Amino acid sequence: MSRRFEFDSIGTIHSCFKEKFGIPRQPGLVADATATLELLPPYNRPEVVKGLEGFSHLWLTFVFHAIEQGKWSPTVRPPRLGGNKRVGVFASRSTHRPNPIGLSVVELERVESDAQSVVLHLKGVDLLDGTPVLDIKPYLPYVDAIEQAEGGYASSAPGGRQPVGFSAEAERVLQQHMSDYPRLRILITELLALDPRPAYKQTSESDRIYGMRLLDFDINWRMDTGGILVTQVTKL
Ligand code: SAM
Numbered sequence: 001m002s003r004r005f006e007f008d009s010i011g012t013i014h015s016c017f018k019e020k021f022g023i024p025r026q027p028g029l030v031a032d033a034t035a036t037l038e039l040l041p042p043y044n045r046p047e048v049v050k051g052l053e054g055f056s057h058l059w060l061t062f063v064f065h066a067i068e069q070g071k072w073s074p075t076v077r078p079p080r081l082g083g084n085k086r087v088g089v090f091a092s093r094s095t096h097r098p099n100p101i102g103l104s105v106v107e108l109e110r111v112e113s114d115a116q117s118v119v120l121h122l123k124g125v126d127l128l129d130g131t132p133v134l135d136i137k138p139y140l141p142y143v144d145a146i147e148q149a150e151g152g153y154a155s156s157a158p159g160g161r162q163p164v165g166f167s168a169e170a171e172r173v174l175q176q177h178m179s180d181y182p183r184l185r186i187l188i189t190e191l192l193a194l195d196p197r198p199a200y201k202q203t204s205e206s207d208r209i210y211g212m213r214l215l216d217f218d219i220n221w222r223m224d225t226g227g228i229l230v231t232q233v234t235k236l
Contacts, residue, residue, distance in 0.1 A: 009063065009132035011039040011120075016187065018129050020066060022196045022212030022219075025079060026093065027104040028124040029158070029194060032187040035106075035125040037133055039118040046113040049120070049136075053111045057139035058120070063132045064100040072096045080154045083199030087153065102127075105139055161193035163227030173233040181215065184233075188219055192228045 015035035017023045024030050037060070039048065052058075075086040076094040089097050107123040120136070166174070166185070174185050197210065209231065211220045220232040 007134050009040065009134060010043045010136070011037045011133040013037055013062070013125070013127045013129065013131040013133060015125055015127050015129040015131070016215050017125075017127065018213035018215075020128055021210075022191055022214065023128060024126045024191065024194060025158075027106050027126045029126070030187070030190040031107070031124050032183050032190055033123070033125050034109075035122045035127055035129075037120040037122060037136070039120075044116060044118050046115070046118060049111055049113065049118055052108070052120075052136075052138065055108060055138040057105055058108050058122075059135075059137040059139055059144075060102075060104050060106060060127075060133055061135045061137075062102045062104070062127065063134065064095040064102050065130065065132055066128055067095050067100055069100065072098055072100075078153070079199040080158070081199075091152065101134070102131075105144075158194065162195045164189045164192045164230065165224065165227060166230045167232070170230045170233045173235065177217075177235060181217075184215065184217070187214065188230060188233075192221060192230065195228070 013035050014037075016033060024033060038044075072089060073096065074089055076089050076092045076096065077083050077086055078092050078094070081087070095102070104126055106125050106127075109121040109123050112119045112121065174181075177184065191212075191214070196212070207222065209220050209222050211218060213219075213236075216236050218232075218234040218236065219230060220234075221228050221230045223229075
């Protein structure tokens with residue numbers, strides 16, 4: 001008989017990703033994808049993270065809060081299999097699962113804390129802005145890094161990166177905001193190189209304009225001969 005548990009979130013993610021589309025499918029794929037994790041009362045006290053600064057990486061468990069709750073199916077179609085072959089939900093990292101709980105290993109850049117606030121600065125995230133975090137645990141290389149582990153149908157990192165170019169107009173806007181957002185061009189390039197389009201669309205070229213919201217910008221792009229062209233970058 002299954003049992004019911006209730007948990008409170010211990011913190012909230014403030015991330016560069018303002019919508020789901022365009023977020024990398026796993027952490028660590030885009031180093032410049034940054035976020036902060038702000039601990040909530042009563043966990044916003046420096047002692048709860050005492051000793052954490054010695055760890056380079058953390059495990060975060062969190063809630064996929066931005067999906068339709070209660071909607072899951074016993075089999076799913078992972079993008080790594082081209083989006084057209086099914087595996088069991090528990091053989092996947094799908095967001096639609098019986099308990100919509102995510103698990104990501106992220107880089108801890110630094111810990112910022114004072115009497116009433118604790119903020120963890122993170123890199124390489126795959127987390128939507130506003131994600132509620134349930135727990136933080138240090139990544140322990142001696143136990144968590146298993147050299148001989150088998151990766152099933154995802155046995156290697158996603159291969160192939162799309163070349164990414166920028167229109168003159170997009171370059172102009174990036175240049176204009178360079179002093180406040182010095183790494184924005186790198187972030188866009190790294191994200192789009194992964195080709196965020198759904199797997200089943202990746203073989204076809206079309207004139208469709210795609211868009212995503214990143215930090216304080218709307219980014220538009222389309223497929224172009226030989227890669228991706230960022231057509232517009234708009235400051236909100
Ligand atoms: N690394 C985690 C795991 O394995 O549990 C997440 C993997 S899941 C495939 C990654 C995707 O989850 C991202 O590409 C993004 O679209 C989505 N996502 C991230 N944060 C989310 C949230 N708070 N609610 C719903 N979807 C989210």
